[in-house]
Amino acid sequence: MAKYYLPSGMRYATLEERKQFYISEFNLSEVAQWFEKCIGKVNFAVIIGRHTRIYPEKYREDADTTIIIDEYHGLNEVRDQILEFLPESAYYDRNVYDENDRKTGQELAFDLDPENITCPIHGSLADKMKRHQGLSFCALELQMVREQAISLYEYLENEFSELRIVYSGRGFHIHVFDPEAYTLSDKKRRELARTVKAKGFGIDEWVTAGEMRLIRLPYSLHGLVSRIVVPVEKSELERFNPVVDARCIPKFLGEAFTS
Numbered sequence: 472m473a474k475y476y477l478p479s480g481m482r483y484a485t486l487e488e489r490k491q492f493y494i495s496e497f498n499l500s501e502v503a504q505w506f507e508k509c510i511g512k513v514n515f516a517v518i519i520g521r522h523t524r525i526y527p528e529k530y531r532e533d534a535d536t537t538i539i540i541d542e543y544h545g546l547n548e549v550r551d552q553i554l555e556f557l558p559e560s561a562y563y564d565r566n567v568y569d570e571n572d573r574k575t576g577q578e579l580a581f582d583l584d585p586e587n588i589t590c591p592i593h594g595s596l597a598d599k600m601k602r603h604q605g606l607s608f609c610a611l612e613l614q615m616v617r618e619q620a621i622s623l624y625e626y627l628e629n630e631f632s633e634l635r636i637v638y639s640g641r642g643f644h645i646h647v648f649d650p651e652a653y654t655l656s657d658k659k660r661r662e663l664a665r666t667v668k669a670k671g672f673g674i675d676e677w678v679t680a681g682e683m684r685l686i687r688l689p690y691s692l693h694g695l696v697s698r699i700v701v702p703v704e705k706s707e708l709e710r711f712n713p714v715v716d717a718r719c720i721p722k723f724l725g726e727a728f729t730s
């Protein structure tokens with residue numbers, strides 16, 4: 472098995488690049504729009520350097536830690552805190568809390584990742600793990616995960632109506648904003664995760680079942696692949712190619728790079 476890592480053109484972002492991105496490209500009005508329908512306060516989170524091992528020296532001890540950002544006034548302050556940590560990844564908490572910080576529900580989401588796809592060339596996740604390539608993926612896996620996002624969307628449309636797809640940097644997320652999806656029981660979520668998995672979709676069951684409550688923040692930078700996390704319309708998914716699509720390519724990679 473030949474060594475492989477990421478589709479060509481994808482790579483880790485440096486600290487300086489993360490900084491540049493969050494100063495000049497991170498679009499707070501788009502982020503605000505994403506949370507428009509949310510009731511209550513949103514908690515954010517960052518991971519500084521767990522996978523990339525790239526972190527500001529002063530945060531060496533916290534490079535692996537999931538740092539929760541729950542004390543802020545306005546998204547400007549969230550950005551300020553992101554700029555302080557310069558993380559490889561930024562997330563938000565799908566849990567919905569009341570004014571006493573009690574959980575009242577959770578946004579339903581599906582996380583389709585290339586590592587959960589069995590690739591005709593690189594094999595299953597177990598095969599990849601054996602080679603210590605659990606986070607690697609190839610262009611073919613990316614294409615397969617996109618096909619899965621399209622069919623999972625169509626499957627979910629039978630039950631839900633307010634669906635959004637997000638290119639997550641590696642694969643795709645499908646978010647469900649139907650009000651009744653927020654109050655699904657844990658049991659129902661686990662069943663849904665199992666059903667979808669049994670249908671052959673390469674989802675991360677933990678995300679759908681709710682144990683993993685964090686999800687990548689739309690419009691943030693995915694620092695492992697140097698791509699911007701962006702919502703994508705279902706109708707354009709068929710043609711969407713994150714290797715070259717201008718919407719998800721940060722300026723630091725250069726304009727010549729985009730198609």
Ligand SMILES: [Zn+2]
Pocket residue numbers: 590591592593594608609610611612
């Ligand atoms: Zn592959």
